[in-house]
Amino acid sequence: MRTFHLASVLWTSRRTVLPISITGTIIISICVYLSFWSSYVGRLHTRPKGFTEVSNDSRKSSVLNAFVENLKAGTIGSGLGGEIRTTQLVAYPDESEVALPAWRQYINEFSTKVELYNPDRPYLSKLLRDLATVEINQTSILHLGTQFKFQIEFVDGNIAIAKPMRVERNYYSPYDTKGSYLRDFERHTAEIAAFHLDRILDFRRVTPCAGRALNFRRDILQKTKDPDILGTQRVKDGNQCIIGSCHPKFCNEQALTCAKNGTLEVALCQKVPDAANMQSRGYPWRSTNRKKPEEIALICQNLKKDKFVQENGFFLDFMETLVFDHLQVNYDRHNYKKLNNKDSTSIGIALLDNGKGFGNPLKDDITFLTPIKECCRFRNSTYQRMLQLTKDDSKLGDRMRASLSKDPLNPVLTEDFFPALDRRLNQAVDALNECISQFGYDTVFSELE
């Protein structure tokens, strides 16, 4: 903010200065220079606590010297642009990292990115820590979708969507009939695991999620005015419960959401900033597991021809999503979000709602991979990463176990899931290798499509 203010002062002056005569330009420029100098000196003295000094004295003076040189040379306009850029690039990120809460840094950077997070930025680990620890200010039920969700507001101003624990970690969905997943409760652990999986695969399409054991009384009952919480309280087996409010199949007297010994586990997933301009769209491989190969081949052909998919370069993103859902065995992908950040030059997809994945580590379903074998097009860098994750010293299962061990709800997944991830990854690599032997490396792989 402070740096931008400085920049905007200079930009404005540059725009108004240019049309005026040379003499006028010099006089006004000197005034601007003086105000620049005094605001600069002022900034040094009014810096709030927590501000780190990033520009050292020689850089400061080099900025000022260049400014004076430009004044002398009469190239004030062009010279200024360059200097402002340097000032912003050098000073802005570190200043904001120290002074702003993690979620604000996240939002500030969000509008120019088409990814849901950047694993290399320092805000990410802080954001996850904050989701898991910052005091809760307000809790309410979020009426969105069919299953139980809270909206949680924190005292630092951040907002997250919380999915409560509904089933035990060692309960595995039977998947005994096609479509039986529709009756499953969402798993809070699946949301957390999907984020970690997305991060390891470097897709950046899942919003950051952290686990947290909420104090049922302090964090929920005492932080709400929501009648759907306060008015639906029950006691079951000595535990506090609520019916809450969602689709009657998932919120009823038999399907209570209950604390255990006073705590309720939830997955807290960062609310996607409004800047994302998200649009929901139908997912092309929806219910693919129930389609015949010849029908899937048609989806491939149509997708390749689809103007919307072509224009936005989504084809390979969708191929990666198949691998992502195969690894989790997530049958419930029915839509995706198109991200259309207003300051961004490109467009991306987001995969929210992963609560139906990670339901049974003992049942793989290679029908997820049928479209991969039918289309035989894939992003090279992702294939390389997948190969890396099959190697003994960096196995996907081990990477997931290590990554999830940092979550407060560790163990997030039962141990059965880690070999399952390795097995399923090998199945996906095998499918791609079949493509390579059929069509050749150069036909199968590219980066953009």
Ligand SMILES: *[C@@H]1O[C@H](CO)[C@@H](O)[C@H](O)[C@H]1NC(C)=O
């Ligand atoms: C200070 O800035 C100068 C010029 O940009 C740079 O060469 C030098 O390494 C910097 N010193 C420190 C301690 O950052």
Ligand SMILES: *[C@@H]1O[C@H](CO)[C@@H](O)[C@H](O)[C@H]1NC(C)=O
């Ligand atoms: C906390 O919630 C109260 C209402 O319960 C609201 O007035 C206040 O602004 C909130 N504080 C923050 C920091 O969001």
Ligand SMILES: *[C@@H]1O[C@H](CO)[C@@H](O)[C@H](O)[C@H]1NC(C)=O
């Ligand atoms: C219940 O919680 C209390 C305090 O939070 C703890 O001391 C106790 O061990 C817990 N009991 C069980 C069965 O987890």
Ligand SMILES: *[C@@H]1O[C@H](CO)[C@@H](O)[C@H](O)[C@H]1NC(C)=O
């Ligand atoms: C795929 O990536 C590998 C490793 O970076 C590279 O050696 C290979 O040439 C790439 N192939 C294609 C078709 O892009």
